Amino acid sequence: MKYIDEFRDGGVARGLAAAIAGAAEPGRRYNLMEFCGGHTHAISRYGLADLLPASVNMIHGPGCPVCVLPIGRIDNAIELAARPGLILCTYADTMRVPASQGLSLIKAKARGADIRMVYSSADALAIARAHPDREVVFFAIGFETTTPPTAVVIREAAALGLANFSVFCNHVLTPAAISNILESKDVREIGTVPIDGFIGPAHVSTVIGSAPYEYFAEEYQRPVVIAGFEPLDVMQAILMLVRQLNEGRAEVENEFTRAVTREGNVKAKTLVAEVFELRRSFEWRGLGEVPYSALAIKEAYAAFDAERRYGITYRPVPDHKACECGAILRGAKKPVDCKVFGTACTPENPLGSCMVSSEGACAAHYTFGRFKDVAVVARPAAVPVVEGARA
Amino acid sequence: MSVRPGYVRPVDFRNGRVDLTHGGGGRAMAQLIDELFVAEFDNDLLRAGNDQAAFAAPPGRMVLATDSHVVSPLFFPGGDIGCLSVHGTINDVAMAGAVPLYLAAGFILEEGYPLADLQRIVRSMAAAAREAGVPVVTGDTKVVERGKGDGVFITTTGVGVVPPGVRIAGDRARPGDRILVSGSVGDHGVAIMSLRENLSFETTILSDTAALHELVAGMVAAVADIHCLRDPTRGGLATTLNELARQSGCGMLIDERRIPVRPQVAAACEFLGLDPLYVANEGKLVAICAADDAPALLAAMRAHPLGHAAAIIGEVIEDPHHFVQMDTSFGGRRVVDWLTGEQLPRIC
Amino acid sequence: MCLALPARVVEIPEAEVAVVDVDGVRKRISLALVDGVACGDYVIVHVGYALARLDPDEAQRTLDEFARAGLAPQAAR
Numbered sequence: 001m002k003y004i005d006e007f008r009d010g011g012v013a014r015g016l017a018a019a020i021a022g023a024a025e026p027g028r029r030y031n032l033m034e035f036c037g038g039h040t041h042a043i044s045r046y047g048l049a050d051l052l053p054a055s056v057n058m059i060h061g062p063g064c065p066v067c068v069l070p071i072g073r074i075d076n077a078i079e080l081a082a083r084p085g086l087i088l089c090t091y092a093d094t095m096r097v098p099a100s101q102g103l104s105l106i107k108a109k110a111r112g113a114d115i116r117m118v119y120s121s122a123d124a125l126a127i128a129r130a131h132p133d134r135e136v137v138f139f140a141i142g143f144e145t146t147t148p149p150t151a152v153v154i155r156e157a158a159a160l161g162l163a164n165f166s167v168f169c170n171h172v173l174t175p176a177a178i179s180n181i182l183e184s185k186d187v188r189e190i191g192t193v194p195i196d197g198f199i200g201p202a203h204v205s206t207v208i209g210s211a212p213y214e215y216f217a218e219e220y221q222r223p224v225v226i227a228g229f230e231p232l233d234v235m236q237a238i239l240m241l242v243r244q245l246n247e248g249r250a251e252v253e254n255e256f257t258r259a260v261t262r263e264g265n266v267k268a269k270t271l272v273a274e275v276f277e278l279r280r281s282f283e284w285r286g287l288g289e290v291p292y293s294a295l296a297i298k299e300a301y302a303a304f305d306a307e308r309r310y311g312i313t314y315r316p317v318p319d320h321k322a323c324e325c326g327a328i329l330r331g332a333k334k335p336v337d338c339k340v341f342g343t344a345c346t347p348e349n350p351l352g353s354c355m356v357s358s359e360g361a362c363a364a365h366y367t368f369g370r371f372k373d374v375a376v377v378a379r380p381a382a383v384p385v386v387e388g389a390r391a
Numbered sequence: 392m393s394v395r396p397g398y399v400r401p402v403d404f405r406n407g408r409v410d411l412t413h414g415g416g417g418r419a420m421a422q423l424i425d426e427l428f429v430a431e432f433d434n435d436l437l438r439a440g441n442d443q444a445a446f447a448a449p450p451g452r453m454v455l456a457t458d459s460h461v462v463s464p465l466f467f468p469g470g471d472i473g474c475l476s477v478h479g480t481i482n483d484v485a486m487a488g489a490v491p492l493y494l495a496a497g498f499i500l501e502e503g504y505p506l507a508d509l510q511r512i513v514r515s516m517a518a519a520a521r522e523a524g525v526p527v528v529t530g531d532t533k534v535v536e537r538g539k540g541d542g543v544f545i546t547t548t549g550v551g552v553v554p555p556g557v558r559i560a561g562d563r564a565r566p567g568d569r570i571l572v573s574g575s576v577g578d579h580g581v582a583i584m585s586l587r588e589n590l591s592f593e594t595t596i597l598s599d600t601a602a603l604h605e606l607v608a609g610m611v612a613a614v615a616d617i618h619c620l621r622d623p624t625r626g627g628l629a630t631t632l633n634e635l636a637r638q639s640g641c642g643m644l645i646d647e648r649r650i651p652v653r654p655q656v657a658a659a660c661e662f663l664g665l666d667p668l669y670v671a672n673e674g675k676l677v678a679i680c681a682a683d684d685a686p687a688l689l690a691a692m693r694a695h696p697l698g699h700a701a702a703i704i705g706e707v708i709e710d711p712h713h714f715v716q717m718d719t720s721f722g723g724r725r726v727v728d729w730l731t732g733e734q735l736p737r738i739c
Numbered sequence: 740m741c742l743a744l745p746a747r748v749v750e751i752p753e754a755e756v757a758v759v760d761v762d763g764v765r766k767r768i769s770l771a772l773v774d775g776v777a778c779g780d781y782v783i784v785h786v787g788y789a790l791a792r793l794d795p796d797e798a799q800r801t802l803d804e805f806a807r808a809g810l811a812p813q814a815a816r
Contacts, residue, residue, distance in 0.1 A: 001658055001762050003745040003781060003798055010722040015809020017722075038741055047723015091786070092735035119590050119663070119736065120787025122769060145741035146738060149788045152771045203741035206783055206791040229743070231721050232805055239808055258798040259745075259783050259791045268772045268790065358737070368725040592766040593758075658762035662784075664742045738742055738786050 003258070007230030008046070016235040017051040023242045030056045031194045032241055033331055035178060036201035037064030037359025038229055044368035046231040056238060059331035060361035062177055063201055065142045065170075066093045067353040067360040068284040068329075071317040073170055074099035077139050080168060080310060081105065081113035087131065089124035090139040092117045097356050098349075100317055121153040128157070128165035137306045138167045145203040147171045147295065148268035151275040154297065154304050168306040169297050172282065174204050175212050176293030180284075182220050184330050195331055197241040199234065200226035202256050209264025213252045221250045228256035275301055283316055285353040286325040320345075323352035328361050335362040342366060402426045407506040414500065414534030427510060428496075428530060431517040436493075436528035444493065444528035449552050456483035457548040465512065465542055468582045469597030472545055473515035475673060478602045479624070480549040481523055485604040486620045486676065488559040488611050489551035494520060496530040496547050501540030512543060523602040525549070551604075557611055563618035564639035568707040569685035571678045573606065573692055574599070574700040576628045577656040580670030584663065590736060592662065596655050601674030606695045610678065613691035619679035622672065626730045629668040631677050632715045633729045642710020645727070647720045649704045663736035668727060670734070679707060743785035745793050748778050759784060 024030065034040060040060045043049065049058065062068050074097050081088035088105075095106045095117065109115040118124050121138060128136035140150040150167060157165045178198065200213055205226045213224040223244035227237030237255045244251060254260055275298060282294030297305040306312065319325060323345070324338035335341045335354065345351040347363050354362035402423055412419035429437050436444040460476040477494065484491040496516070500509065520527050527547075582598040584590050603622065610617060619639070623631035628650070636643050652667045660667050674697060680688050685703055692698030705717075715727045746759035746766075755770045759782065766784075770776050773789045782789035 001654070001661065001744075002747070003793060004661065004761075006802055008721060010720055012805050012809060013722050016805060019808040036741070045719070045725065046721040047719050047725045048721075050723040051721075091738045093737045095735060117590075117735070120769075122787055142738065143741060145743065145785055145790065148772050148790070149769075149786050152769065152788070201741065203743045203783065203785055203790065206743075228801075233801075236801070236805055236808065255801070258794050258801055265772060265791055267774060271772070367728050370726065592764055594764045596764075654762040655764050658764040661744050661761065662764065662766065 004230065007228065007232045009232065012232055013051060013235060016232065016239060020056065020235065020239050020242060021053045023239060023246065024053050024055045025246055028055060030242055030245060031059060031196045031331075032056065032199060032238060033059040033061045033181070033195045033197075034199040034234070035061040035063040035174065036199070036204065037067070037357065038202060039199055039227065039234055040064075040361060040364050041359050042229065042231050042234055044364040047368075048231055048234060049369070051235070052238065056242070059195060060328070060364065061181065061331065062284070062287060062329040063143070063174070064357050064359040065146070065172060066097060066357040068172065068177075068286060069094070069097065069141060069170060070283045070285045071099050071319075072283070072315050074105070075317065076312050076314060077168060078103055078105060078108045078113070079312070080137050080306065081108050081115050083135070083310070086135045086137060087114045087116060087127060088137050088139055089116050089118045089127055091141065093357060094139060094141060121149045125153045125156060125165060128162055129160070132164055134164060136165050138165070139170070140167050141170045143172060143174050143201070143204050144207045144272075147272050147276070148207060148265070151271045154275050154301050155271065157304055158301060166304045166306040166309050167297065168312070169276070169295060171276065171295040172284070173293050173295070174201060174208070175215070176290055177284065177287070178216055180287055180290045180293070181330050182216065182222075195222065196245055197223040197225070199237050199241070200224045200252075202227060202229045202233070202259070205256065205260045205264065207265045207268050210252050210254045210260055210262050211264070217250045217252050223250050223253070225253045226256050226260055228259070285319065286329040288326070319353075320351040325352035325354045325362075328354050335365040338362070342370060402506065404506045404510045409500045409502055409504040409506065409509065409534055411502055411534050411536070414532055420532060424532060427513055428532075431513045432520065432527045433517065434526040434528060436526065442529075444495075446493065446528075449492075451555060452553040454484050454487045454489040454551045454553055455548070456480055457546065458483060459544065459546045461541060461544050462583070463541055464583070464586050465508070467586055467598055468595075470600040470673075471512055471515050472543060473512035474519035475598075475600050476545040476547045477516050477519040477523065477525070477527075478600050478673060480547040481525055481602040481604050482622045482676070484549045484551035485602075485607040486559070486622055487551070487553055488557040488607060488617065488620065489553045490608065491523070491525045491549050491551040491604050494525055494527045494547055494549050496527050496545060498530065498532045499540055499544040500532065500534045501542050502534055502537040504542045509543065519602065523604065525602075525604075554611060556615060557617075559617050559620050561619055561621065561635050561638035562640070564635055564641055564679045564707045565618065565681075566641055566707050566709045567682055568618055568679050569682050569703050570632070570643060570645060570705045570707065571680070571685065571689060571692065571701060571703050572628065572650065573603070573676045573678070573698045575651040575653045575656065576623065576672055576675060577652060577660065577667035577670035579673040580627070581656050581659045583671070584736075585659065590663065592659065594655055594659060596653070596659065599672060599674035601697055603674065603676055603697060606692065606697045607676070609695050610688060610691045614680055614684045614688045616684065617678055617680050617688065620676055622676045624673060625671050627667070627669040627671055628677065629666075629715065629727045630730050632727065633713075635677070635679065636713045636715055639707070640713065642708045642713055643705060643715045644708050644718070645705030645715065646718045649702050651700045651702055664738070665734055665736060669730050682706070741785060743783050743790065745781045746784045748776055748780050748782060751776070751778060757782070757789065
């Protein structure tokens with residue numbers, strides 16, 4: 001796959017690994033947070049930690065819109081789906097998130113709610129058009145990458161004068177989350193959680209551009225390197241962060257130049273600004289209330305706002321007492337520090353946000369890395385030379 | 392005009408639909424069985440018209456396997472629920488190293504299902520059974536009310552006999568053994584998903600559904616002591632390896648670079664955020680044998696069309712935790728865990 | 740988050756609609772968010788929408804950068 005495989009080359013990875021090891025100053029520790037769940041996934045899936053020197057410590061951030069979606073909002077979605085005749089369209093990611101009373105969207109579906117998985121917001125709109133007699137609600141989640149596609153369908157619905165389509169909007173904003181982490185007690189207090197630099201999200205940045213991160217670099221004096229989605233991108237970004245830290249710089253650098261510019265996608269941003277406005281505050285699971293961190297649908301498009309249309313009331317639901325997600329999302333603790341990690345809380349039965357989606361820190365560690373927590377297994381002999389054939 | 396004596400109006404396969412009389416035990420059901428199942432499956436045992444098929448058991452250990460098929464959509468690129476149900480049970484029998492002899496087929500039909508489609512499915516089953524040399528010799532038909540079924544559910548049961556000296560079971564893998572796969576993984580699951588509502592993309596990936604008993608016969612002839620055989624259906628290769636690791640009480644180490652994945656399957660998985668290791672297969676098998684036997688086993692697999700892309704992908708190791716570990720194409724190592732729930736596409 | 744992949748535009752059957760191809764797998768996506776896309780261009784696709792055009796020159800520059808970093812003098816691990 002062009003522009004994918006070249007960025008996964010193991011041979012090049014070894015070169016970059018050596019470069020990172022060479023650049024890391026002896027006796028210095030580098031604590032780097034990758035904000036985006038996709039980067040967490042890449043690091044786990046490709047075993048990147050194996051290729052980094054011990055002095056580079058990757059901290060997994062909250063950048064997974066499913067993980068940070070509060071239980072109360074899933075409850076609202078289930079409530080909507082339970083309305084007779086209503087079709088709830090959702091991305092598959094939300095289907096298994098546990099909500100209140102032991103329910104989830106997939107369980108609600110099993111009980112007869114008409115819940116349909118869609119790949120795209122456009123599919124939800126198509127369903128609304130195909131069923132003019134049914135109310136159709138699109139459960140919109142995601143960061144700035146996923147917001148423009150929702151804006152497009154709201155505008156299209158308005159242009160078509162659709163009377164049966166609305167959106168339950170849960171779009172959240174990246175810069176607000178980064179601020180929240182940097183402002184948290186654990187991070188500000190010296191000696192608790194040092195986060196020396198950030199790997200900035202790949203695809204969010206194609207939309208918002210690299211400019212918004214300049215504020216963080218300046219205000220908090222921490223370097224940000226925007227990295228592409230592939231493992232080589234992540235390694236190169238780590239190298240660039242290590243170099244910045246060595247040189248005492250705190251700048252925004254862009255590793256993902258093939259898709260990200262300083263201004264981002266102006267057309268998409270304009271469209272989003274036309275349809276959405278900032279909520280004063282929004283609860284993020286694990287982080288609590290975060291000001292100006294989420295979007296609501298503007299008055300002009302009120303007809304397509306499911307919250308107004310159905311009079312939805314949000315009721316916050318606290319997380320399990322033993323859940324350490326808040327600390328883990330801020331990088332203050334690691335999954336293994338949580339008492340219920342791997343026992344009561346597993347991907348099959350997630351108690352908190354970090355385990356809910358495969359991008360969450362706990363899910364990623366459980367699925368890909370927990371074998372490292374146990375005694376090292378003796379290395380086996382090499383596999384014989386007889387080559388397998390690639391079909 | 393007089394009615395021709397003995398005239399019975401034939402089943403209307405063109406425009407007719409399944410109705411409750413087809414499962415009622417009366418004339419309508421008998422007629423459907425006669426004009427569809429007996430006509431298409433076409434063998435003496437079935438034609439005898441009994442509620443059971445009687446046959447002499449050949450000497451040796453017998454194997455019995457059953458599978459229920461609820462695949463949706465019923466027709467997909469490369470196959471349908473009919474041939475799938477034949478292949479699936481033949482494969483279950485074959486994974487014991489056994490020679491499949493006969494199949495039984497139970498149908499649960501939903502009221503309202505088009506008879507034309509049912510005929511297509513049964514013809515596909517019959518063709519698959521004929522090609523495999525394993526006849527469907529007995530069966531059953533029931534009809535459920537509209538809304539209580541998914542068109543057609545099929546349960547197939549198969550019986551076979553194990554050649555002398557062959558002992559293949561999930562708990563026989565030992566540290567040092569080699570792990571082989573018969574070909575590319577993920578084809579069937581991707582073919583199915585390409586049709587599912589709202590996930591459709593245009594692709595020429597075909598389901599790999601196939602009967603593997605002849606491939607297995609060749610393998611058993613080449614290597615007398617194959618330790619394990621299993622077909623990685625739901626949950627994919629990863630789930631099968633984890634099952635075998637747990638049953639055998641050991642761990643595994645595989646090499647991502649050696650696992651065959653077709654480029655289109657890889658691409659479709661990228662689009663949807665799926666991992667090919669967890670995507671279903673219906674015409675592939677995993678084999679585990681002693682290291683010394685691996686070259687011969689590989690050669691035997693590659694000699695058969697259904698194993699032409701076979702590969703040695705790793706080995707069995709000592710591991711009290713029974714982890715399946717994988718060296719990634721990137722150079723790192725990770726755990727390939729059990730599948731959590733059903734693998735769903737993702738946006739993030 | 741934000742699973743997206745680069746795909747080649749092989750057809751533009753209507754305004755704001757493209758058919759993209761990744762290793763033979765084709766999908767219809769929306770061009771509502773990106774202007775000036777032509778056949779042969781690569782776009783980043785997320786949930787059925789093109790979000791940005793991929794710049795092939797920058798892609799090559801990035802790959803060159805990886806290779807250059809790998810050649811630099813290194814300390815033993």
